[in-house]
Amino acid sequence: MTGGMTRPLSRRARVLLPLSVLLVVLASWEAAVQATRTQGLVPHPGGVLWSGAQLTANGVIFQAMSGSLARVLIGFLFGACVGIPLGLAVGAFGTLDRALRPVLDALRSIAPIAWIPMAILWLGVRGNAALFVVAYGAVFPFIVNSSQAVRQVDRRLLSAARALGAGRWVMLRSVLLPSALPMIFTGARIALAFAWASIIAAELAVGIKVAGHGRSVAGIGQLMVETLYVKRDVDALVFYMLVVGLVSFAIDAGLRRVQERLLPWKSH
Amino acid sequence: MEKPLDELVRLQGVGMVYQSSRDGERVEALAGIDFSVRRGEFLTVVGPSGCGKSTLLSLIAGFAAPTSGSVLFEGRPVDGPDPARGVMFQEYALFPWRTVAGNVEFGPFARGVDAATRRARAQTLIDLVGLKGFERRYPHELSGGMRQRCALARMLANEPTLWLMDEPLAAVDLQTRIILQDELLRLWGDARAGAQRPTVMFVTHGIDEAVLLADRILVLGRRPGRIKEVLEVDLPRPRAALRGSAEVARLTAHLWELIRDEAAQAIAEETQ
Numbered sequence: 001m002t003g004g005m006t007r008p009l010s011r012r013a014r015v016l017l018p019l020s021v022l023l024v025v026l027a028s029w030e031a032a033v034q035a036t037r038t039q040g041l042v043p044h045p046g047g048v049l050w051s052g053a054q055l056t057a058n059g060v061i062f063q064a065m066s067g068s069l070a071r072v073l074i075g076f077l078f079g080a081c082v083g084i085p086l087g088l089a090v091g092a093f094g095t096l097d098r099a100l101r102p103v104l105d106a107l108r109s110i111a112p113i114a115w116i117p118m119a120i121l122w123l124g125v126r127g128n129a130a131l132f133v134v135a136y137g138a139v140f141p142f143i144v145n146s147s148q149a150v151r152q153v154d155r156r157l158l159s160a161a162r163a164l165g166a167g168r169w170v171m172l173r174s175v176l177l178p179s180a181l182p183m184i185f186t187g188a189r190i191a192l193a194f195a196w197a198s199i200i201a202a203e204l205a206v207g208i209k210v211a212g213h214g215r216s217v218a219g220i221g222q223l224m225v226e227t228l229y230v231k232r233d234v235d236a237l238v239f240y241m242l243v244v245g246l247v248s249f250a251i252d253a254g255l256r257r258v259q260e261r262l263l264p265w266k267s268h
Numbered sequence: 269m270e271k272p273l274d275e276l277v278r279l280q281g282v283g284m285v286y287q288s289s290r291d292g293e294r295v296e297a298l299a300g301i302d303f304s305v306r307r308g309e310f311l312t313v314v315g316p317s318g319c320g321k322s323t324l325l326s327l328i329a330g331f332a333a334p335t336s337g338s339v340l341f342e343g344r345p346v347d348g349p350d351p352a353r354g355v356m357f358q359e360y361a362l363f364p365w366r367t368v369a370g371n372v373e374f375g376p377f378a379r380g381v382d383a384a385t386r387r388a389r390a391q392t393l394i395d396l397v398g399l400k401g402f403e404r405r406y407p408h409e410l411s412g413g414m415r416q417r418c419a420l421a422r423m424l425a426n427e428p429t430l431w432l433m434d435e436p437l438a439a440v441d442l443q444t445r446i447i448l449q450d451e452l453l454r455l456w457g458d459a460r461a462g463a464q465r466p467t468v469m470f471v472t473h474g475i476d477e478a479v480l481l482a483d484r485i486l487v488l489g490r491r492p493g494r495i496k497e498v499l500e501v502d503l504p505r506p507r508a509a510l511r512g513s514a515e516v517a518r519l520t521a522h523l524w525e526l527i528r529d530e531a532a533q534a535i536a537e538e539t540q
C-alpha cells in the first residue's frame with residue numbers, strides 16, 4: 001500500500017537510503033560551517049562529537065543526568081502516590097468529584113512552569129524548586145487517568161463479580177484496580193513525559209547552580225545554562241539536547257516494556 | 269409425567285419501571301408478573317426484543333430491586349446477588365486480566381475458598397467444558413465459543429442452585445451453538461432423572477433453541493413485559509436426539525405463531 005506508484009524498496013535499501021541521506025546532510029553541514037568560519041556560533045557535527053566524547057569521558061554528563069533523573073523519579077513517585085488514590089476516590093465518589101473538581105481543574109490549568117518563581121521563593125534554587133515543579137506536573141495525569149479509569153469500569157464485570165460472591169475488598173482489589181490499571185499506566189507514561197519535560201524547563205529557569213554549597217546537585221538544565229552563558233560552547237549544547245531526547249525516548253520505551261510485562265491481557 | 273413441583277423462585281406481582289437519571293423519562297419494563305420457577309426445571313424465556321427478559325433475570329439475580337411486587341428465592345426475598353444464583357451474560361463478561369483458570373477460580377476465590385481446593389475445582393470444570401490446554405490463555409485469545417465455555421465454567425465453580433443465563437449462545441456461530449447446546453444439556457444432567465438437576469432459567473431469541481432445551485417455555489409479551497403464555501414441553505430426554513425431529517418442529521411452529529405478531533410490532537416500533 002505504501003510507496004505510491006514506485007516499487008517497494010528492498011530491505012537493504014530501506015536501511016541504507018535514509019542513512020546515506022543523513023550522512024550527506026551531516027557532511028555538508030560540517031563543510032558549510034568550516035567554510036564560513038562560524039564555529040562557536042553555529043554548532044557542527046564534528047564539534048558535537050568531540051564535546052560529547054569529552055563530557056562522557058570526564059563524567060560531567062552522567063553527573064548532571066543523574067541529578068535530573070533523581071528529581072524526575074522522586075517527583076514522579078510523589079505524583080503516583082498522591083494522584084492515584086486521589087483519582088480513584090474522585091472517580092468512585094461523585095460527591096468528592098463535585099467538591100474537588102473546581103480546585104483540581106484550576107490547579108491543573110496553571111502550567112507547572114508558572115510555579116517556578118514561587119517555588120524559588122519558597123524552596124530556593126538548590127534543586128527543590130525544580131523538584132516541586134516536576135511533582136506538580138506529574139500529579140495531574142495520574143489524577144485524571146485514575147478517575148477516568150474508575151468511571152469507565154465495565155458495569156457488567158462488576159455485576160459478574162457480585163454474582164460470583166465478591167465482597168467490597170475483593171471488588172476493590174481484584175476487579176476495580178486491575179480494570180483501571182491499563183489506563184492508570186497510560187497516565188503514568190504521560191506523567192513521566194511531563195516530568196521529564198518540566199525538569200529541563202525548571203532547571204533552565206533556576207539557572208546556574210550555586211557553587212560551593214556541596215548539597216546542590218546540578219541537573220542537565222543547569223548545565224545547559226552554564227554552557228550557554230559561561231562556556232559559550234554551542235557544540236556541547238547540541239550534545240545535551242541530543243541526550244535529553246535520547247533519555248526521554250529510552251524512558252518511554254522502558255515504560256512500554258514494563259506495561260507489556262505487567263498487563264499481558266492487553267493487546268498493545 | 270412426573271415433575272418436581274417444589275418452587276425455587278417465586279415472583280409476586282413483579283413490576284419494574286426504569287427512570288432515566290438524565291431526562292427523568294420512565295420506561296415500564298415489566299408489569300404484573302406472577303410466576304414460579306420449579307426446582308430442577310429447565311425454563312426458557314422468549315419474547316420480543318425489549319420486553320424485559322434481561323430485566324427479569326437481573327431482578328432474580330439481585331442486581332436490581334423490583335419497583336413493585338416481590339421476588340422470593342427459596343422462600344426468602346432476594347436482596348442483592350448471591351453465589352447460589354449463578355449468572356451468565358450474553359457478552360461473556362469475563363475478567364480480561366485473568367486467564368481462563370483465573371476466571372473460573374474467581375467465584376471460590378471471592379468466597380475465600382483456599383487456593384488448592386479452588387485450583388482443583390477449576391481444573392475439573394475446565395476439563396468438563398472442554399477447555400483443557402487453554403488454562404493460561406487470556407479471554408482475548410479465545411474464540412467466542414471458548415469464551416462462553418469459560419463463562420459457563422466460571423458460573424459452575426460456585427455450584428449454584430439456579431443458573432440464570434441471558435442469551436448465552438447468541439454471539440456464537442450456528443455450529444458452535446449446536447455443540448454448546450448439547451454440552452449445556454449434558455452438564456445440566458439431561459440424561460439424569462429430574463430431581464437432582466440444577467434449575468435453569470435461559471433467555472433466548474432462538475425459538476427452536478427454546479423448544480429443544482426446555483421443560484417449560486415462558487413467553488413474554490411486548491413492553492411492558494407481561495406473561496403471555498407458559499408452554500409445557502412434554503418431550504422425552506435426552507434431547508440432543510430430538511434435534512430436527514417432527515415434534516420439535518411442531519412445537520417451534522406453535523411458539524412462532526404465538527410471538528410472530530408481537531415480534532413484528534416490536535420491530536416496527538423500533539424502526540419508527
Ligand SMILES: Nc1ncnc2c1ncn2[C@@H]1O[C@H](COP(=O)(O)OP(=O)(O)OP(=O)(O)O)[C@@H](O)[C@H]1O
Binds near residue numbers: 295315321322324
Ligand atoms: N438500566 C436501564 N435503564 C433504563 N431503561 C432500561 C434499563 N435496562 C433496560 N431498560 C429498558 O427496559 C426495557 C426492557 O429491557 P430488557 O433489556 O430487559 O429487554 P430484553 O427483553 O432483554 O431485550 P433484548 O431481547 O433486546 O435483550 C427496554 O425498553 C430497555 O430500554
Ligand SMILES: [Mg+2]
Binds near residue numbers: 321322323434
Ligand atoms: Mg436482553
